[in-house]
Amino acid sequence: MNVGDRVRVRVMNPPGHNRAPSYVRGRCGVVVRSVGDGRFPDEAAAVGSDARQETIWTVAFAGTELWGPDAGPRDVVHVDLFETYLEGA
Amino acid sequence: MRALLWCEGSPHETPGMAYANDVGGMHGFGDLPEEGHGFESVWEAQIFALNQACVAAGVYTLDEFRHVMERIPPREYYDMPYYERWLTAVERLLP
Amino acid sequence: MSGSGHHRNGELQARVNALLALAEERGIVTRAQIDERIEALGSSVSPLNGALMVVRSWNDPAYRDRLLYDAGAAATELGIAGGGYSSDIHLHAVANTAEVHNVVVCTLCSCYPLAWLGPPPAWYKSEAYRSRVVRDPRGVLAEFGTVLPDDVEVRVWDASAEARYLVVPRPPEGVEQLSEDEQLDLVTRDCLIGVAVPRVPVH
Numbered sequence: 328m329n330v331g332d333r334v335r336v337r338v339m340n341p342p343g344h345n346r347a348p349s350y351v352r353g354r355c356g357v358v359v360r361s362v363g364d365g366r367f368p369d370e371a372a373a374v375g376s377d378a379r380q381e382t383i384w385t386v387a388f389a390g391t392e393l394w395g396p397d398a399g400p401r402d403v404v405h406v407d408l409f410e411t412y413l414e415g416a
Numbered sequence: 417m418r419a420l421l422w423c424e425g426s427p428h429e430t431p432g433m434a435y436a437n438d439v440g441g442m443h444g445f446g447d448l449p450e451e452g453h454g455f456e457s458v459w460e461a462q463i464f465a466l467n468q469a470c471v472a473a474g475v476y477t478l479d480e481f482r483h484v485m486e487r488i489p490p491r492e493y494y495d496m497p498y499y500e501r502w503l504t505a506v507e508r509l510l511p
Numbered sequence: 512m513s514g515s516g517h518h519r520n521g522e523l524q525a526r527v528n529a530l531l532a533l534a535e536e537r538g539i540v541t542r543a544q545i546d547e548r549i550e551a552l553g554s555s556v557s558p559l560n561g562a563l564m565v566v567r568s569w570n571d572p573a574y575r576d577r578l579l580y581d582a583g584a585a586a587t588e589l590g591i592a593g594g595g596y597s598s599d600i601h602l603h604a605v606a607n608t609a610e611v612h613n614v615v616v617c618t619l620c621s622c623y624p625l626a627w628l629g630p631p632p633a634w635y636k637s638e639a640y641r642s643r644v645v646r647d648p649r650g651v652l653a654e655f656g657t658v659l660p661d662d663v664e665v666r667v668w669d670a671s672a673e674a675r676y677l678v679v680p681r682p683p684e685g686v687e688q689l690s691e692d693e694q695l696d697l698v699t700r701d702c703l704i705g706v707a708v709p710r711v712p713v714h
Binding site for chain 3 (some may be wrong): 439441442454455463464465473482485498510
């Protein structure tokens with residue numbers, strides 16, 4: 328995965344902790360930046376500081392992709408997402 | 417750029433289950449509250465600092481804290497003052 | 512909805528006192544150390560830190576480049592400590608231009624560049640702000656008196672992981688007539704979050 332890639336946020340419903348906001352699940356965007364590595368939250372909530380490190384990507388979503396025609400045509404929402412939350416699109 | 421951001425065939429049904437904290441896009445929360453200082457009472461600053469100290473000391477991770485807070489049932493969660501949610505989470509994590 | 516809970520302050524304070532006693536007993540943190548943390552939040556950590564970085568970037572293009580490349584290092588350069596919860600948290604600066612306006616939120620909780628700006632205002636933590644600014648950023652900005660032209664792209668930054676965002680506003684017209692101290696007054700907390708833009712007062 329890299330900057331410029333088109334990605335989709337996985338549709339997922341884990342019972343535990345997860346840091347992919349529901350409003351971006353299933354939506355497509357473009358990777359605009361690498362934030363670096365972070366402790367994978369789903370795991371860190373369960374096992375603490377032993378959780379694995381994973382790359383975090385900033386993904387840009389068009390407002391219209393998230394909200395349909397009710398969004399402003401020039402609104403873009405950026406969300407920082409762990410790589411596991413993303414798949415190629 | 418905006419054309420690139422669009423993806424054909426994106427599902428527009430409700431994308432997933434959410435805890436009470438996951439409010440992005442939700443309707444109905446009303447007007448923005450009046451301007452308030454960072455901490456309005458001593459206990460708010462204290463629970464904030466205590467949580468910071470517990471994370472720094474490795475008592476629990478920030479994600480454990482967030483997860484415990486997210487598991488407060490929505491009805492109670494929205495009824496609580498902001499820092500009471502923190503207090504409730506630390507009460508469950510510290511003992 | 513989440514009010515300030517003033518009428519229950521006694522009960523809530525008692526619950527916090529019990530936790531503070533427990534934490535001290537367990538050797539996690541003393542009352543004195545808690546007080547020191549609160550003292551730091553009230554004094555050394557404030558929006559003035561962010562304002563110092565922005566004003567320097569207005570007056571020093573090389574600093575602006577460094578700020579946009581690595582905001583944490585650019586903060587350290589000015590003696591602004593950062594840190595906070597853990598070294599995992601790092602700062603990223605996003606610059607407003609004639610074509611782009613940036614605004615920051617955390618929809619999942621209330622992540623905020625606290626180590627650089629101090630504790631967040633009540634509205635930033637509210638469900639009202641967090642739910643709405645990702646869906647209708649222009650509407651929310653207008654409520655703060657910030658009305659953007661239609662052709663400006665609004666970029667919302669939802670801080671859902673380890674990055675914290677700082678908005679670098681554009682220098683307002685007439686800013687060059689002001690001293691650096693006067694410029695600092697223009698860069699309010701709300702400008703650094705992106706709900707306001709700095710304005711030179713008309714005398």
